[in-house]
Amino acid sequence: xxxxxxxxxxxxxxxxxxxxxxxxxxxxxxxxxxxxxxxxxxxxxxxxxxxxxxxxxxxxxxxxxxxxxxxxxxxxxxxxxxxxxxxxxxxxxxxxxxxxxxxxxxxxxxxxxxxxxxxxxxxxxxxxxxxxxxxxxxxxxxxxxxxxxxxxxxxxxxxxxxxxxxxxxxxxxxxxxxxxxxxxxxxxxxxxxxxxxxxxxxxxxxxxxxxxxxxxxxxxxxxxxxxxxxxxxxxxxxxxxxxxxxxxxxxxxxxxxxxxxxxxxxxxxxx
Amino acid sequence: xxxxxxxxxxxxxxxxxxxxxxxxxxxxxxxxxxxxxxxxxxxxxxxxxxxxxxxxxxxxxxxxxxxxxxxxxxxxxxxxxxxxxxxxxxxxxxxxxxxxxxxxxxxxxxxxxxxxxxxxxxxxxxxxxxxxxxxxxxxxxxxxxxxxxxxxxxxxxxxxxxxxxxxxxxxxxxxxxxxxxxxxxxxxxxxxxxxxxxxxxxxxxxxxxxxxxxxxxxxxxxxxxxxxxxxxxxxxxxxxxxxxxxxxxxxxxxxxxxxxxxxxxxxxxxxxxxxxxxxxxxxxxxxxxxxxxxxxxxxxxxxxxxxxxxxxxxxxxxxxxxxxxxxxxxxxxxxxxxxxxxxxxxxxxxxxxxxxxxxxxxxxxxxxxxxxxxxxxxxxxxxxxxxxxxxxxxxxxxxxxxxxxxxxxxxxxxxxxxxxxxxxxxxxxxxxxxxxxxxxxxxxxxxxxxxxxxxxxxxxxxxxxxxxxxxxxxxxxxxxxxxxxxxxxxxxxxxxxxxxxxxxxx
Numbered sequence: 001x002x003x004x005x006x007x008x009x010x011x012x013x014x015x016x017x018x019x020x021x022x023x024x025x026x027x028x029x030x031x032x033x034x035x036x037x038x039x040x041x042x043x044x045x046x047x048x049x050x051x052x053x054x055x056x057x058x059x060x061x062x063x064x065x066x067x068x069x070x071x072x073x074x075x076x077x078x079x080x081x082x083x084x085x086x087x088x089x090x091x092x093x094x095x096x097x098x099x100x101x102x103x104x105x106x107x108x109x110x111x112x113x114x115x116x117x118x119x120x121x122x123x124x125x126x127x128x129x130x131x132x133x134x135x136x137x138x139x140x141x142x143x144x145x146x147x148x149x150x151x152x153x154x155x156x157x158x159x160x161x162x163x164x165x166x167x168x169x170x171x172x173x174x175x176x177x178x179x180x181x182x183x184x185x186x187x188x189x190x191x192x193x194x195x196x197x198x199x200x201x202x203x204x205x206x207x208x209x210x211x212x213x214x215x216x217x218x219x220x221x222x223x224x225x226x227x228x229x230x231x232x233x234x235x236x237x238x239x240x241x242x243x244x245x246x247x248x249x250x251x252x253x254x255x256x257x258x259x260x261x262x263x264x265x266x267x268x269x270x271x
Numbered sequence: 272x273x274x275x276x277x278x279x280x281x282x283x284x285x286x287x288x289x290x291x292x293x294x295x296x297x298x299x300x301x302x303x304x305x306x307x308x309x310x311x312x313x314x315x316x317x318x319x320x321x322x323x324x325x326x327x328x329x330x331x332x333x334x335x336x337x338x339x340x341x342x343x344x345x346x347x348x349x350x351x352x353x354x355x356x357x358x359x360x361x362x363x364x365x366x367x368x369x370x371x372x373x374x375x376x377x378x379x380x381x382x383x384x385x386x387x388x389x390x391x392x393x394x395x396x397x398x399x400x401x402x403x404x405x406x407x408x409x410x411x412x413x414x415x416x417x418x419x420x421x422x423x424x425x426x427x428x429x430x431x432x433x434x435x436x437x438x439x440x441x442x443x444x445x446x447x448x449x450x451x452x453x454x455x456x457x458x459x460x461x462x463x464x465x466x467x468x469x470x471x472x473x474x475x476x477x478x479x480x481x482x483x484x485x486x487x488x489x490x491x492x493x494x495x496x497x498x499x500x501x502x503x504x505x506x507x508x509x510x511x512x513x514x515x516x517x518x519x520x521x522x523x524x525x526x527x528x529x530x531x532x533x534x535x536x537x538x539x540x541x542x543x544x545x546x547x548x549x550x551x552x553x554x555x556x557x558x559x560x561x562x563x564x565x566x567x568x569x570x571x572x573x574x575x576x577x578x579x580x581x582x583x584x585x586x587x588x589x590x591x592x593x594x595x596x597x598x599x600x601x602x603x604x605x606x607x608x609x610x611x612x613x614x615x616x617x618x619x620x621x622x623x624x625x626x627x628x629x630x631x632x633x634x635x636x637x638x639x640x641x642x643x644x645x646x647x648x649x650x651x652x653x654x655x656x657x658x659x660x661x662x663x664x665x666x667x668x669x670x671x672x673x674x675x676x677x678x679x680x681x682x683x684x685x686x687x688x689x690x691x692x693x694x695x696x697x698x699x700x701x702x703x704x705x706x707x708x709x710x711x712x713x714x715x716x717x718x719x720x721x722x723x724x725x726x727x728x729x730x731x732x733x734x735x736x737x738x739x740x741x742x743x744x745x746x747x748x749x750x751x752x753x754x755x756x757x758x759x760x761x762x763x764x765x766x767x768x769x770x771x772x773x774x775x776x777x
Binding site: 015018019021064066068072087088089090091092095096097100101103104105108123124126127128129130131134135160167168169171172209224252254255256258259260261262263264265266267268271 | 310342346349350353381382384385388389392415416417419420423424427449452453454457458461483484485486487488491521522524526527530531534594597598599600631632635676677680681684721722723724725726727754757758759760
């Protein structure tokens with residue numbers, strides 16, 4: 001169900017390099033491990049593997065070229081899907097003055113940095129989580145069956161909260177189904193290879209504990225359409241859908257880990 | 272202890288608590304371990320069989336093992352039911368409740384909370400909400416690590432039973448058990464929306480917006496308040512201000528704004544005439560210019576200038592957009608937003624509402640501007656000098672020594688890179704000496720001993736050498752050498768020691 005991704009972390013910048021010196025590789029490795037644990041918990045709809053797989057999430061911590069040379073964070077994706085981030089400094093991770101004010105070598109020990117930056121990385125990633133899911137990490141498809149009931153504008157997703165480590169309350173979730181939409185309407189049948197159906201207002205299914213969601217929006221020929229509009233409903237009813245790929249659009253991770261259906265074990269966590 | 276939000280997932284949590292085994296229990300123990308293995312791998316029917324064997328072999332007085340097997344069997348059957356079943360025999364669901372009940376009695380210290388909560392989940396699915404509530408409350412009365420989760424589930428049951436005050440109280444209790452628990456925050460906000468208390472939503476939003484990493488559910492709730500036609504004007508006003516403030520604090524960029532905000536805010540604009548001007552100004556500010564579009568002037572919309580609170584939020588929004596364009600490598604567009612954030616041209620940075628975080632990046636953009644001919648460069652330089660005076664004055668006026676220091680630090684670096692040592696204030700020596708003074712004053716104010724970066728102090732040494740202040744250079748170089756040594760930068764220490772000994776032009 002969850003796509004596998006590898007993580008690569010890069011650390012560069014004149015002040016980082018000058019201060020870390022021979023510790024740079026070790027710091028990079030330790031931070032990569034810390035980041036993987038953070039991502040596993042905060043973006044648990046992906047399986048973050050330590051070994052190389054087809055898709056890799058690259059997280060770069062680098063200094064801006066111009067003064068003040070803030071430490072910036074960039075997240076990009078490469079593999080089956082390549083989504084680079086070309087911004088010069090997508091997110092400020094720490095101000096230059098903070099970098100320059102750590103003037104004791106103890107503060108640049110890999111273990112000290114891992115503790116200090118671990119918390120900061122967690123906080124920064126959580127702040128931009130919505131954008132990351134929508135623009136980057138949610139672009140990797142979930143391997144899950146989707147059953148559309150177009151007459152009632154509903155979708156039954158074979159995804160349980162525990163499958164994607166989502167919060168038990170589904171109100172923070174939205175999905176996106178990328179499809180090839182074939183509209184047979186004469187006289188000009190059309191094929192839209194980049195159509196999307198968005199699913200929101202999800203609820204747990206009455207018996208199977210997976211999600212039943214409303215189809216809220218249709219992206220067709222580049223237009224964003226309300227699924228409830230009469231013309232859109234008619235389009236959905238006559239169209240054929242192929243190559244269904246389910247993605248997360250909005251995500252809320254479970255804060256307290258529980259098992260399938262919300263079950264808990266005697267020592268906490270999933271049973 | 273409850274796991275901290277986003278903390279590492281504890282793999283060990285998969286294990287059932289190992290009970291003590293007595294007498295003939297070797298076979299029972301083996302079957303118990305087998306059951307756990309089956310459970311962990313999702314083979315629920317095999318797990319059920321294994322735990323049933325334990326129960327047929329174990330003596331009644333072996334309470335601990337018996338409780339473990341009962342709990343294991345119940346959870347195996349419950350999970351099988353939740354996953355739509357698997358191969359093998361299926362026990363009736365009523366057995367689950369009985370097994371949990373007995374496990375809870377036999378070893379309450381271990382199983383009471385989890386068995387109560389898991390039974391409550393079963394009851395909830397059967398629509399027996401009063402009983403489910405009791406189960407979650409029982410579970411929450413323990414010190415189980417998932418206590419906050421049980422309180423959250425109890426709150427949801429209260430909500431289903433339309434006992435709003437109790438639901439709110441339980442969401443609050445969940446937040447006390449685990450401060451910042453996002454699911455409880457979201458639940459409480461949704462509850463107040465359901466109850467038709469948007470004022471309370473906005474009050475909570477203001478309280479919780481201090482933590483940018485938790486603002487997503489808050490912003491959702493604020494948008495929901497703004498989408499309601501019946502909400503009072505003052506509440507709507509506060510909701511819009513808080514939403515804009517949160518978006519600025521979270522550095523929301525135009526692209527994300529387009530996807531997450533534009534459509535709902537357009538609806539808000541249509542729904543609430545008093546907010547229309549303010550919303551439209553936001554929509555316009557966040558609109559990303561096309562590739563061939565000329566640089567956009569940033570207007571001062573009247574709606575955002577009618578109160579100090581609005582002005583502050585508007586300034587923060589423009590500063591945040593300036594940051595975004597600056598980070599995106601569009602400094603000229605960034606400068607427009609920074610200037611507008613600072614009220615330039617016009618009231619200037621002395622006013623109470625400007626976001627002074629716009630100062631340093633704007634000064635740097637001015638200082639590093641190139642191209643556009645001598646006249647344009649001179650205009651930029653004039654602007655830069657004006658920034659310097661106004662920014663410094665504003666920060667000194669507010670006795671904001673942290674900002675004063677940061678400001679001198681950035682400017683000192685720029686001048687040092689240009690080799691522009693002399694000049695007051697347009698010189699590296701002036702700026703770096705004032706950085707040192709600000710550091711001392713900051714220490715006097717806060718007791719926090721800050722150390723100036725040795726690289727910048729080395730620039731000051733170079734400045735002294737370049738202006739023939741050899742004694743000052745040698746004194747400072749000895750100090751800087753020591754700092755480099757503390758950082759482990761030996762080549763820097765050696766360089767400064769040579770200066771201190773007078774071997775480098777001294």
